[in-house]
Amino acid sequence: MRAAGHRFAAGRNWLGAYVAAYLVFLYLPVSLIPLFSFNDSIQAAFPLQGFTFAWYGTLVGNSALSGALSNSIVVGVAAAAGATLCGTTVAYMEIYGRSPLAQAVSMISRLPFLIPGVIVGISLLIFVNLLGFGPSRLAIVLGHILVALPTSVLVMRGRFASIPRSMSEAALDLGASDWVTFRRVMLPLSLPAVGSAFMLAFLMSFDEFIVAFFLASTEPTLPLYIWSQLRFPKSLPTVMALGTMILTVSFVIAGLAELLRRRGLSQMTSRPAPAGPFKP
Amino acid sequence: MPQDALLRLEAVSKCFPGGVVGLDSVDLDIEHGEFLSLLGPSGCGKTTNLRVMAGFETPTTGRVVLAGRDITSLRPFDRPVNTVFQDYALFPHMNVAENVGFGLSLRRVPAAEQKKQVAAALDMVGLGDKIRARVAELSGGQRQRVALARAIVCKPRILLLDEPLSALDAHLREYMQMELKRLQSSLGMTFVMVTHDQTEALSISDRIVVMNKGRIEQIASPAALYDRPATRFVAGFIGTMNLLDARFVGRDGALLRYLSGDLPLELSADANALATDGQMHTIGIRPEDLVANPQAGAATAPAKINSIVFHGRALRMHASTAGGAALVIDAPRQAMQPAFDVGDIVHVSQRPGASCVILAA
Numbered sequence: 001m002r003a004a005g006h007r008f009a010a011g012r013n014w015l016g017a018y019v020a021a022y023l024v025f026l027y028l029p030v031s032l033i034p035l036f037s038f039n040d041s042i043q044a045a046f047p048l049q050g051f052t053f054a055w056y057g058t059l060v061g062n063s064a065l066s067g068a069l070s071n072s073i074v075v076g077v078a079a080a081a082g083a084t085l086c087g088t089t090v091a092y093m094e095i096y097g098r099s100p101l102a103q104a105v106s107m108i109s110r111l112p113f114l115i116p117g118v119i120v121g122i123s124l125l126i127f128v129n130l131l132g133f134g135p136s137r138l139a140i141v142l143g144h145i146l147v148a149l150p151t152s153v154l155v156m157r158g159r160f161a162s163i164p165r166s167m168s169e170a171a172l173d174l175g176a177s178d179w180v181t182f183r184r185v186m187l188p189l190s191l192p193a194v195g196s197a198f199m200l201a202f203l204m205s206f207d208e209f210i211v212a213f214f215l216a217s218t219e220p221t222l223p224l225y226i227w228s229q230l231r232f233p234k235s236l237p238t239v240m241a242l243g244t245m246i247l248t249v250s251f252v253i254a255g256l257a258e259l260l261r262r263r264g265l266s267q268m269t270s271r272p273a274p275a276g277p278f279k280p
Numbered sequence: 281m282p283q284d285a286l287l288r289l290e291a292v293s294k295c296f297p298g299g300v301v302g303l304d305s306v307d308l309d310i311e312h313g314e315f316l317s318l319l320g321p322s323g324c325g326k327t328t329n330l331r332v333m334a335g336f337e338t339p340t341t342g343r344v345v346l347a348g349r350d351i352t353s354l355r356p357f358d359r360p361v362n363t364v365f366q367d368y369a370l371f372p373h374m375n376v377a378e379n380v381g382f383g384l385s386l387r388r389v390p391a392a393e394q395k396k397q398v399a400a401a402l403d404m405v406g407l408g409d410k411i412r413a414r415v416a417e418l419s420g421g422q423r424q425r426v427a428l429a430r431a432i433v434c435k436p437r438i439l440l441l442d443e444p445l446s447a448l449d450a451h452l453r454e455y456m457q458m459e460l461k462r463l464q465s466s467l468g469m470t471f472v473m474v475t476h477d478q479t480e481a482l483s484i485s486d487r488i489v490v491m492n493k494g495r496i497e498q499i500a501s502p503a504a505l506y507d508r509p510a511t512r513f514v515a516g517f518i519g520t521m522n523l524l525d526a527r528f529v530g531r532d533g534a535l536l537r538y539l540s541g542d543l544p545l546e547l548s549a550d551a552n553a554l555a556t557d558g559q560m561h562t563i564g565i566r567p568e569d570l571v572a573n574p575q576a577g578a579a580t581a582p583a584k585i586n587s588i589v590f591h592g593r594a595l596r597m598h599a600s601t602a603g604g605a606a607l608v609i610d611a612p613r614q615a616m617q618p619a620f621d622v623g624d625i626v627h628v629s630q631r632p633g634a635s636c637v638i639l640a641a
Contacts, residue, residue, distance in 0.1 A: 164369065169334075169356070169363075172355065173336075174362065175383050175387060189372070
């Protein structure tokens, strides 16, 4: 018994070391960016030279940067709106409608996960040129809807599937048509997930580079702006400062999205309040 | 065919994808104002039957006729029928009043009238003070009553209840059984309840439909079901019953005489019951209709007691006959003089005046 317990403890130590190594591998490279963004040197190298906010100062009043930022926000909001709308309808039809066609559509819409970004970028470039409007913000929006759609479908599908079937049946039973059932019961019950899907889609668009690279005209998005700045060694610290801001915002949005996704899930699965003393 | 039944199922079958048979040619008439229970083990088709009535499942073949009108292909929202769900299915984003008023709001009932009817429905189920409460604040029993109010406020022609009491504890369940019965008779509404609990079905139903493997085994009043089960399945499902293979040995006026091993049995027959000498039947007899005598008599068969179980007012003895048949005998406790012990040989007879039944396979 004793030996077995010992072996178990040793196993736990190994597991702890493995998890630690895994976390370092995941986050150490990323954590270098905030670290160097406060470093009082133009070189991204050790030893650190001292603490400064100067690089953050260079972000203010940079018109190319603020233009790229507003482009990214406009594209992100538009793409997130499109992806959330499509994702919600596709997922709802799969879970609620249960027709083989709806299931096939849902599967196809989750497929872009597997297509390399370069391929998506090139094919969309050809496509928008054929359509006639060519590279533009609209083209990026379309590309980003495609990129974000799988996530929206997955988030919404998870939520719709977690709502007991009796919920929509109760609405139908009480006289609600399919549309009223969706509008008054199923949609309100999945609103947190809609918010979550929207935020995740926005984030995917906001951080996306390859598709935007192929489809951008003269109005770059933020990742494209960063890419363009990497040619100038002296703007590297500014890029680090910008990268730190983006990281922070991304973490906050992703955290909020996860909170929203979980919210209301407990509401539906929770047990009734304890019965209390029995009183006829 | 007379069209006086409120709801009629005509040869309704339901096959699910993958070849699972949910309902197998079910014929059923539901009368105005009755409390009907669909009873059976899980997977017997009772819930599928209810869902066909509600419109959640479309029959593969057969017709559903409500008050003379074919509603087979109508969607749930077009049927004047409402359901109380097993998990209650209250809308968590609405308060009690909004839940109960949901059906009325869809029927374009004026707001003032809605308010009045919602309050009346909640009063009827004893939750008048919870009208503003959130669903999450309610106990299981209260949720159940909100679900009831939400359905009856729509004044359905038939109220369907899917295992409505299964989630409640024993005390509350017994109380709610009486509540359901009271509501049903005061509203004069037709209730159809699915349950797997025979005690529940026996105590509140006017008629019980016993189902097994997608088919109806028997439709009868609780007393008739208990006294005269038609099939082996019903006999085994409702209470405890000895199922004995017995040989027909003769008719004595209105009495049919059988012999199961050495044990003589008699049953009062319908005039048209036909049996020929030597024919084998399965005979059902309740434990309380068997008597364990200390001495052998003219119409007794010896059996050895294998176990004695305390059953409140009675002692339940499990015994086996010389022929190997297992018997369950309930003996009133005060009558157990002298007391029997495990291993004793007793002489079993049919209680005078008690009848047994012939069971179909």
